[in-house]
Amino acid sequence: MSNLPNCPKCNSEYTYEDGLLLICPECAHEWSLEAEEQEENAKVVRDANGNILNDGDTVTVIKDLKVKGSSLVVKQGTKVKNIRLIDGDHDIDCKIDSLGAMKLKSEFVKKI
Numbered sequence: 001m002s003n004l005p006n007c008p009k010c011n012s013e014y015t016y017e018d019g020l021l022l023i024c025p026e027c028a029h030e031w032s033l034e035a036e037e038q039e040e041n042a043k044v045v046r047d048a049n050g051n052i053l054n055d056g057d058t059v060t061v062i063k064d065l066k067v068k069g070s071s072l073v074v075k076q077g078t079k080v081k082n083i084r085l086i087d088g089d090h091d092i093d094c095k096i097d098s099l100g101a102m103k104l105k106s107e108f109v110k111k112i
């Protein structure tokens with residue numbers, strides 16, 4: 001009939017669409033294809049104001065941040081271009097002109 005995915009519960013191939021839901025007639029499982037897709041890239045990184053950050057964004061640092069393991073400080077107001085989102089405690093990978101490559105926490109930056 002179409003290229004709908006098999007039922008994730010019983011693997012039946014007789015699934016059909018009903019609005020936004022997919023329904024399995026064999027085990028009565030209902031699910032949303034859209035929700036599943038969103039879950040796969042569900043990791044959303046937000047700045048201090050709750051705005052969603054994306055790779056390539058430019059942000060400013062909202063407070064002085066000591067760089068772990070060094071005497072360097074990333075000053076409040078430092079502009080950070082072209083951030084890259086990563087997994088982990090520090091979820092922003094970036095390069096700051098005067099300081100070099102480092103990792104920041106999204107809660108201490110805000111998007112410009």
Ligand SMILES: [Zn+2]
Nearest residue numbers: 007010024027
């Ligand atoms: Zn099923």
